[in-house]
Amino acid sequence: MTDDTYAIEARGLVKRFRKTTALDGVDLAARAGTVLGLLGPNGAGKTTAVRILATLLRQDAGEARICGFDTTRDAHQVRQLVGLTGQYASVDDGLSGTSNLVMIGRLLGMSRKNAKSRASELLGRFELTEAAGRPASTYSGGMRRRLDLAASLVGRPRVLYLDEPTTGLDPRSRNEMWGIIRDLVADGVTVLLTTQYMEEADQLAHDITVIDHGRVIATGTPDDLKAASGSRVLEVTPADHGRLADVATLISERISAPAAVHSDSGTVSVQVADGTSLPAVVRVLEDKGIELAEFTLRKPSLDEVFLALTGDSPSPSLSAKDGDGS
Amino acid sequence: MTALDFPGVPGPAGSAGPAPARRLSPVTGLRNTFTLTWRSLLKLKTNYEEILSLSLTPIMYLLLFTYVFGGAVSGNVHNYLQYVLPGILVISVVFSTLGTGMALSQDMATGVFDRFRSLPISRTAPLAGAVLGDVARYAISVAISLLFGMLLGFRIQTSPLAAVAGCLLVLVFAMAMCWFSALLGLLVKQARSVQWMGSLIYFPLTFGSNVLVKTSTLPGWMQAFVKGNPLTFLTEAERGLLVGGPVATPVIRSLLWALGLFVVFAPLAVRAYRRKT
Structure with missing residues (x-):
């Protein structure tokens, strides 16, 4: 079973x-x-x-x-x-909130009284009590x-x-x-x-x-x-917003991976395999006299994983791990 | 979280509630149908636009047909009213059956039918409930036609009992015919399509009959169509029951047609509804 x-x-x-x-x-x-x-x-x-x-x-x-x-x-x-x-x-747009729920209750075999009390209980829970008598179309x-x-x-x-x-x-x-x-x-x-x-x-x-x-x-x-996407995301926030582009160029040269610039948050992000390249990144930024406000290494967000999964270039480590579905 | 205190919501995983029933009893099926009839009537009660349209349409037919054709066809308006009113009952009701299909089509489009289909209820109740609720609409249409006609000067020349029988006959016929409309509503995607496709069939049926003029005034090929048209039998029966004339044959033919329409279109509509994905 x-x-x-x-x-x-x-x-x-x-x-x-x-x-x-x-x-x-x-x-x-x-x-x-x-x-x-x-x-x-x-x-x-x-x-x-x-x-x-x-x-x-x-x-x-x-x-x-x-x-x-x-x-x-x-x-x-x-x-x-x-x-x-x-x-x-x-x-049902033509029925009030209450009638919609009473109808379902009656269809499920509740008595009129029970269906009504169940309806008002649910309407109360979902903060619809005031609108209960109005047609759902409103x-x-x-x-x-x-x-x-x-x-x-x-x-x-x-x-x-x-x-x-x-x-x-x-x-x-x-x-x-x-x-x-x-x-x-x-x-x-x-x-x-x-x-x-x-x-x-x-x-x-x-x-x-x-x-x-x-x-x-x-x-x-x-x-x-x-974790399965096998990589980490390095995020660098320069103290001087004006140097975002410089930071992006330096980092992508240093670790030869494309860096994304998020100008609204003032950060540069780049995918890295692990933490081994971090000292080199810090050093090159220091050499150029770029002051840092933040420097973090984090797991990718699910959005990034999702894009990697459904985008044109799915991460190879993932397709290997999750081949069960296909 | 105590904010969501649903008494009876199944407890933690595993503590299942009562075992679900294996099948639906016929009594439950009937109850489901009545609940959905109630739904249909409730919508009628709260929708003034629909009530207005149901009442104004027969009034418009009566005024237009009586005063536009009356003089030309019968010499005077009063004579024509006695002739045309039974037919107006038929036209009004036949056209109002289109509403059945339009409502069903709308329920499909808005996802209300998906809700019904996901519930443990009778598979035919949503259709049967809609049709039963529509009978009330047809009754309004018949009542308005008859009462407004009487206001214009129409007189029942038979007996009240025969007149009641006439109203019932046209309602029975509409109940059969609306399954065709229901089928249409289930097959097309938009309520608007039901309207124009239905009209394409209903206009020749209603006007290509003896509703407005005597069959003998028509060209030969058209007489052939009119004589086979079920609405001709129905109109003849209504005339017999309201103003006098042959009753038995046209009534039996109308009932046989109603039965035929029901036997053909009701199962097709139910099948289309079950298959709908």
Whole structure:
């Protein structure tokens, strides 16, 4: 039987739409009570994967299990366990916030009274009480997302799919959404979160699966992924902003690697294999009389890893390590 | 985090709630349908624009047809009103069935149907609920046509019972016809497309019938079309029930057509809905 520790398990998912292959053998696994980040650019196949796991779409090959129930054979059971919040908030514009939630509660078999109290509880939690009686068509983007999420929580799902829950939200609404997701996980819900934002996956996910063109190109914890790119980032901030260009030229000559200039933060960054070249960099800058405000060696951000993974020149060490998905 | 105090949200990993049910009972399916009928009616109640459009359309038909064609076709407006009103009931209701497809198409586009499909509910409830809710819309359309017609001078010349039967017959027919509209709504991407494609079919059906003029005044080839048009039978039945004339044959034919439309289009619509990805 299936391992109980995984709330979501998918093996070798394949889905084709006419000529395009949306998923080309994708494996996914989310441990119960954790957040699995499914990361990828537009068109990578994230939404297709979510739709299969939510029984909205049938895969051409492979299988998926939710808490041990097969998404095709036991679809009815799976639907009782999962909640889905889509990228495009699927609330009924013509109904008020309350009616939207009462409708879901009634559909799930609650009595009128229970459905109403559940609705007002969720509206209160998501700060929609004041707007509860208004049609959803009058809601702002952030409010719609919260109502959509509330709708998927009416049935107290054990597994929640969040398909790009913060795309298009302003920073404040995004932070609110992050807080809500953290609270849900604290309550034991397993979350599958798809996102294009590295920072979001970094903030919320326990494990990350990176997909591109329907294939898994990396899996691991955020730290694994950062470490796996095998390099470090050297950041140098000259005290004199005017010498940024000089610093960039000197460093890239010294260690023969392209240096990126970030003029807004006043730093130069460059990928280095390890710390052995640092003394040489310090020396050449000292020789030229450049005073330094900051000098740091750090792990690459997930954004940098992501670019390295999905860009034209993926890091060889990573593709060697994470060949399991393809 | 106590801020999110959902009673009953499953506890930490592993402490699963009750085992999920294996399948849906028919009673639950019926309940789901009624819930979604409620949804449809609630939207009608709160959408003044829709109520206005449902009421004004038959009024417009009545005024236009009666006063534009009345003199030319029947010599005077009053005689024509007695002739055309049963047909106006048919036209109004037939065109309002387009709303069924448009609403479904919109539910697809906005992702509301994805929500329904991800819930453990009956697979046919979203369609059946929408259709049942629309019957109320058709009833409004029939009632407005009849009442406004009477205001203009239309008189029921049979019996109240026959008139009620006439209203029910046109509603039954609309309930069958709306499955065609539903199928259209599920197959096309935009609500607007439902409107123009539906109109392309509905205009010849409504105007190519005996609704506005007597069949005998038409050219031969067109008479052939009109005589096979289900709306001709329905209009004839409505005339029989409201102002007098043959009843049995046109009523039976209308009901058979309604049954035929239902048997063909309802399963196709349900299938299209299930396949929708």
